[in-house]
């Protein structure tokens with residue numbers, strides 16, 4: 014049966030309120046956890062700290078957020094970790110994402126994540142970075158399905174909260190094994206799987222191959238979340254129509270744009286497009302982000318803010334120069350002044 018969204022082309026979506034399939038306005042059930050949104054903010058290392066999540070949550074209060082990935086064996090030193098696993102007791106729903114390849118470390122890490130406040134524990138089986146794959150973690154688990162099963166089994170046995178997996182479609186185009194891999198994760202006890210529709214070899218390049226997410230959705234009974242190239246309401250609808258996924262997860266589209274998850278969530282709930290933020294609103298958000306990062310992390314927050322600031326400075330005349338300047342700021346005041354001047358010149 015064609016998906017109810019499949020007759021809508023992305024270009025006509027803005028002009029109409031389509032009949033959205035009713036499941037999209039029902040809660041997403043991750044085991045015993047109910048999430049009242051079908052749009053998720055992905056884990057992004059170096060980005061999705063508490064400050065960023067708070068901004069995203071302002072526009073998407075019901076969406077699931079993820080911490081940056083946390084190395085399970087470092088979790089014992091969680092107090093010393095640079096606030097990677099800090100969870101505000103008020104931020105719900107929240108998933109802590111762990112990476113490692115040792116089931117016992119991951120099981121112990123998951124227990125600590127739950128103590129920190131995790132509503133679900135997610136295992137990273139998709140990271141393509143060499144440093145991680147050569148130690149057997151991230152996407153290299155796609156090539157070690159038995160170990161991946163042991164990991165899921167050990168973590169499920171260690172915690173009461175649902176355990177989920179985020180992965181890719183395969184190692185490379187010759188080794189696309191998401192269907193078999195997904196079945197094995199489900200059988201091992203995973204309660205949801207997020208599939209980034211690229212292979213490990215693709216890295217972050219080329220198009221996400223949503224057709225594999227569709228096939229995985231047809232194969233599995235646990236919720237399947239589609240990830241990759243979801244940068245707008247239109248692409249979210251297109252992806253849902255093409256895959257029939259239970260939800261979508263936004264990633265790079267949220268860099269410098271913490272409004273995205275909320276925009277898609279709003280559309281799925283109401284059938285209406287939210288007015289996008291103006292350039293001034295985006296730049297005011299950048300100023301708030303900068304201030305909050307400094308308050309949260311001190312001087313380190315300023316250095317980390319540089320990349321965020323350059324992501325905000327897009328899409329208006331003078332943005333190129335502002336980006337260049339923001340990439341070098343040494344203080345909050347310097348950043349605020351630069352943005353203030355840019356706003357005055359708009």
Ligand SMILES: Cc1cc2nc3c(=O)[nH]c(=O)nc-3n(C[C@H](O)[C@H](O)[C@H](O)COP(=O)(O)O)c2cc1C
Pocket residue numbers: 055056057058059060081082110137139140179209217221240241242243244263264265266
């Ligand atoms: C800067 C950056 C950091 C990322 N960090 C993580 C991470 O910590 N955990 C994870 O599972 N995926 C991570 N990813 C992958 C994204 O969550 C997502 O799967 C990927 O970017 C595909 O979605 P997109 O095409 O919408 O960007 C990261 C990606 C980027 C660009």
